[in-house]
Amino acid sequence: MTNFHLNADEGMWEPYELPKLETELKKSGFTKDVANLSNLFEHPMSAIVSLGGCSAAFISPEGLIATNYHCIESSFLQYNSSSNENLFETGFLARSKDEEKRSAPGARVYITTESTEITNQVLIGITDDTESLKRSKLIENNKKRIIKQCETSEEIECRVRTFFSGEVYKLEKLFKIKDVRLVYAPPAYVGEYGGEVDNWMYPRHTGDFALLRAYVGKDGSSNEFSKENIPYSSNSFLEISAKGVRDGDFVMVLGYPGRTNRLLTFNEIQYDLNIGFQESIKFLNQGIKLIDKNTSQKDGTKLKYRGRKSGFENYYKKISGQKNGAKNFELLKTEKSKWDEFLSFVKKNASDKEADYLEELLALINKTLKEDLARRYYGNSSLIATAQRLYRNAAEREKPDQKRKQGYQNRDQERLSNSIKRLDYSFDSNVDKAIFLNRLESYKSLSKDLRRPVFSQKLNLDQEFEKTKIKVEEIYSSRFITSVDILQLKDMNLKQMNALNDPLIIFVRSIYKESLEYEKMYEERAARRQFLKSNFIKLLRKYYKSINKEIYADANGTLRATYGNVLGVSVKDGAFYEPFTTLEGITEKHTGVNPFNVKKSLLDKIAARDYGDYFFSPVSSVPVNFLSTLDITNGNSGSATINSNFELVGLAFDGMIETIIADYKYIPQARTISVDSRYLLWTLDKVENANNILDELTIIY
Secondary structure: OOOOOOOOOOOOEOHHHHHHHHHHHHHHOOOOOHHHHOOOOOOOHHHEEEOOOOEEEEOOOOOEEEEOHHHOHHHHHHOOOOOOOOHHHHOEEOOOHHHOEEOOOOOOEEEEEEEEEOHHHHOOOOOOOOOHHHHHHHHHHHHHHHHHHHOOOOOEEEEEEEEHHHOEEEEEEEEEEOEEEEEEEOOHHHHOOOHHHHOOOOOOOOOOOEEEEEEEOOOOOOOOOOOOOEEOOOOOOOOEEOOOOOOOOEEEEEEOOOOOOOOOOHHHHHHHHHHHHHHHHHHHHHHHHHHHHHOOOOOOHHHHOHHHHHHHHHHHHHHHHHHHHHHHOOHHHHHHHHHHHHHHHHHHHOOHHHHHHHHHHHHHHHHHHHHHHHHHHOOOOHHHHHHHHHHHHHHHOOOOHHHOOOOOOHHHHHHHHHHHHOHHHHOOHHHHHHHHHHHHHHHHOOOHHHOOHHHHHHOOOOOOHHHHHHHHHHHOOOOOOOHHHHHHHHOOOHHHHHOOOOHHHHHHHHOHHHHHHHHHHHHHHHHHHHHHHHHHHHHHHHHHHHOOOOOOOOOOOOOEEEEEEEOOEEEEOOEEEOOEEEHHHHHHHOOOOOOOOOOHHHHHHHHOOOOHHHOEHHHOEOEEEEEEOOOOOOOOOOOEEEOOOOOEEEEEEEEOHHHHHHHOOOOOOOOEEEEEHHHHHHHHHHHOOOHHHHOOOOEEO
């Protein structure tokens, strides 16, 4: 039988689960009381925060936050850059709090203050026989009621989180800090050294670190940016180790991983490995080329689309690595073997109803997989999507708040306004139009039964493409192109929007009914799929128990912990990757050509061998990045890597291309790359002379 027993380092665990892993934690080198890790609201867990897509940690009592450089590029560097002052090139250091730069609209720091299981409250009024659409509506209404009761002020945000596909629901209560400022970011030749060439690669020499600060009102309340605000007083913060880690040391990552897909059925895995990955690669590669072709430095569009292109490149390389990794590690063969063993268990132990549910789930998945490609190419216009959202918002505002669709309630209006304001530095109508037209060509090539008929008819997709181009040109001749004009739409009621004789609004209005019909169909299907998937997971749980294996929930944006050890790896015949890279490796990679173009001042610092208190004798230098067996995924970027003493020893930021398939299905050879705390401290000390920051930190020598 295949060995299903949990690998020592596998899993993104909820803190409360850690005590049951005490034996494994101790074997890995953890020396403290495991109970100290089980509470979200005690140190060190209480020092960990979310940036809404990335993870971070408080590192001083004055609200100073450490995260990754790549996590702050859009909302801080891009927002504060211009043709006259490009912070990507220069970096930024505030030598006093007065110099700190404000964030883009909508940037937030989220602190988890409560987490409560509410499964019975979410599923009240629902049975196994509840019709799917009714089930979806009941769950949505129950969620809205729970959230309304929870959100007692504007600074509190509550979210209902789903675990095990709806087997468990939890209410997450967060304190939302609205005033976040940039304190420090290195120049790009440090923060993203190696660029896309080195992305997902090792050996790595990237200074992927940045510092922010959270601000609140004098009374401790959360307010938008104001000079009257004061630094947030963080009672729990991480001390920073100047000793760092050694080969074999215990490490743990604390953060908010976004999403994993490890509780999949075999037909989902088979589709992804045979078709899905390749289609994603094609889509992302096309996106990169479109941005390159349609943006320029002169008009500022290259800067506006820098973040989106980086996202495309990141996922393109990642999914390419997953595709190759699946082949190299024979994942399909391994998963087929595991699936057959599971089916054997089902045949012998499952009830007729459980077996019927599983059969229905597999059939439903097969049906929906065929539509995935069409859904990928549908849309892709930021302008139209924004207008659609605003038209829907006007329609929903005709109803009482609690009757509105989630996403359009009073609590959502601030987020909607901020998303429009962000268009100022991340949107250009001509670039958006070019991307939309290209995606429409791909959508047009699909079978008619996979396309939305009204959408296709209104855009002339069943005629020669020149007529589609004419129609798109007409839509983009709208007067609602800038954020200032689009914000006017947000203030209009439905009658006012219906009275507009604008080509963009006319088009959105013409496809509105069809959009609602498809939404209803998808919701009904999703509700049934979630119900069937939760029953599949219950079966899987029984199976795992029979083979003495623990099951953990897929990542879903909630606070998780993963543990392991600093360790190199061999993933190619005859090649072993050492666990540490050094300052001298930066010099070795330097070519003078981007992305390996380091400024002479940094090269001189490295050549001087002035390592200070950050020297690590096993490598005879200052460590830059290190490998560990930690299990992470997207959303973990910026996560604190800590030692047994709960000291910050690094910031997790990447994985290795050879083992990135572990993000999808765990493999023991997987490694996480963290930027070493000693490199962060050395940079602040020897390169930046940032004494104001160093004096604020608690550094353990």
